[in-house]
Amino acid sequence: MCLGIPGQIVEITDIKQKLAIVNVGGVKRQVNIACIVDEQHPPEACIGGWVLVHVGFAMNRINEQEAAETLKLLAEIAAIQ
Amino acid sequence: MKYVDEFREPEKAEALRREIAKLSNQLAKPLKIMEVCGGHTHSIFKYGIEELLPDTVELIHGPGCPVCVMPKGRLDDAIAISQNSNVIFATFGDAMRVPGSKTSLLQARAQGADIRMVYSPLDSLQIAKDNPDKEVVFFALGFETTAPSTALTILQAAAEKIPNFSMFSNHVLVIPALKALLDNPDLQLDGFVGPGHVSMVIGTDPYQFISQQYHKPIVVSGFEPLDIFQSIWMLLKQLVENRCTVENQYNRLVKPQGNAVALQAINKVFAVRDSFDWRGLGEIPDSGLKIRPEYAQFDAEIKFTIPNQKVADHKACQCGEILKGVLKPWQCKVFGTACTPETPIGSCMVSSEGACAAYYKYGRLSTMAKKMAAQKPKVNLSQEPLPSCSFLG
Numbered sequence A: 001m002c003l004g005i006p007g008q009i010v011e012i013t014d015i016k017q018k019l020a021i022v023n024v025g026g027v028k029r030q031v032n033i034a035c036i037v038d039e040q041h042p043p044e045a046c047i048g049g050w051v052l053v054h055v056g057f058a059m060n061r062i063n064e065q066e067a068a069e070t071l072k073l074l075a076e077i078a079a080i081q
Numbered sequence B: 001m002k003y004v005d006e007f008r009e010p011e012k013a014e015a016l017r018r019e020i021a022k023l024s025n026q027l028a029k030p031l032k033i034m035e036v037c038g039g040h041t042h043s044i045f046k047y048g049i050e051e052l053l054p055d056t057v058e059l060i061h062g063p064g065c066p067v068c069v070m071p072k073g074r075l076d077d078a079i080a081i082s083q084n085s086n087v088i089f090a091t092f093g094d095a096m097r098v099p100g101s102k103t104s105l106l107q108a109r110a111q112g113a114d115i116r117m118v119y120s121p122l123d124s125l126q127i128a129k130d131n132p133d134k135e136v137v138f139f140a141l142g143f144e145t146t147a148p149s150t151a152l153t154i155l156q157a158a159a160e161k162i163p164n165f166s167m168f169s170n171h172v173l174v175i176p177a178l179k180a181l182l183d184n185p186d187l188q189l190d191g192f193v194g195p196g197h198v199s200m201v202i203g204t205d206p207y208q209f210i211s212q213q214y215h216k217p218i219v220v221s222g223f224e225p226l227d228i229f230q231s232i233w234m235l236l237k238q239l240v241e242n243r244c245t246v247e248n249q250y251n252r253l254v255k256p257q258g259n260a261v262a263l264q265a266i267n268k269v270f271a272v273r274d275s276f277d278w279r280g281l282g283e284i285p286d287s288g289l290k291i292r293p294e295y296a297q298f299d300a301e302i303k304f305t306i307p308n309q310k311v312a313d314h315k316a317c318q319c320g321e322i323l324k325g326v327l328k329p330w331q332c333k334v335f336g337t338a339c340t341p342e343t344p345i346g347s348c349m350v351s352s353e354g355a356c357a358a359y360y361k362y363g364r365l366s367t368m369a370k371k372m373a374a375q376k377p378k379v380n381l382s383q384e385p386l387p388s389c390s391f392l393g
């Protein structure tokens, strides 16, 4: 139920209804982006960004830098023997 | 796939497994860790994570499966609504097989009700626009992860003035359920793997009471195998260092304060019910969401007469014990025999996030035998009827 899949916003289709096309694992889907647009993040600025898609809605942006830091920490743990 | 494959690398999983083993040696005592969310339960079984953990670390599967906790009476109400001749009833696929007191939605559909599976609540709004002479009702269920999507759909229906659309709200809230579990003296837990996608909406701040009042550590976690391993490692680290705080493993998605737009949408459309009945857990105060009076025209509970009856669970069913983490699925007498995903008796066997369904689909005989042996030290295993391989999938 709480399942979510990462996808990348490729196109804004309807600014008023806040609809965008998101590429989810190679499949393009129309997704509502109301939850991820605000003053600092207007729809145009969302293109190329990664989001978590749940039941037809982009629920949150995925933070690339934080993901890289988590992976870096994991690599450090893997480096200790 | 980006943000998926990197979090499945076997070498890193092995490294975390090794570090977890070291920490559990240091602790030198049995630990019970609850993963609250059914999505985690599913991942844990799918990737065989429990088997890679030290024997002293036991994972307890929590109540975070919205389909599993839906009481029979509410399902009967949904079926009653769907049986109105002018109604199209739209639902997520997960809810189709959940047994009500007489039938499931799947059976009701076979008997003639117009029940449609949709991927998104927005799809049900579209069905309403396409069928102006019908009443379209969406079965709104799920935790805080899903509530923003249904709230935004109602706001859109209001903006577009769609008269023939409503929702039957069965949204539930995680925090009150966690409080109820923490107050249960039968269950002694050492820490929690926190629900990642609920937290992307509510943030990590609402969990502070778990560390401050109940002195348990909680780590909010992503859903890939490395996420879960790392979260367990972080929990054990807290225990070794004698700390209990709220930590966030999933910070690529989850912020301490959550998602403001999503929270606003929920608060605009929904109000907290005084109490809501959970299958297996009973009435929990302040644990459900109902549609606010301002949006009454979209509230199926007001538009339709519903039976609104409480129905007791099947006598053989031990879903309550499963959802509280007190029993393991294989300890239920009908597990895998009378109760299977094809013919579920209890709801935990229906959704792929339910603990019983996860054990049925991915459970490994070796783990179960090991766990049974650990729990019943005086019984000779060869004389104990073990679950047969045929139903372990």
Ligand code: SF4
Pocket (backbone or CB within 6 Å): B316, B317, B318, B319, B320, B322, B329, B332, B333, B334, B335, B336, B339, B340, B344, B345, B346, B347, B348, B349, B350, B356
């Ligand atoms: S095996 Fe079936 S009846 Fe038993 S607890 Fe699980 S879902 Fe309920």
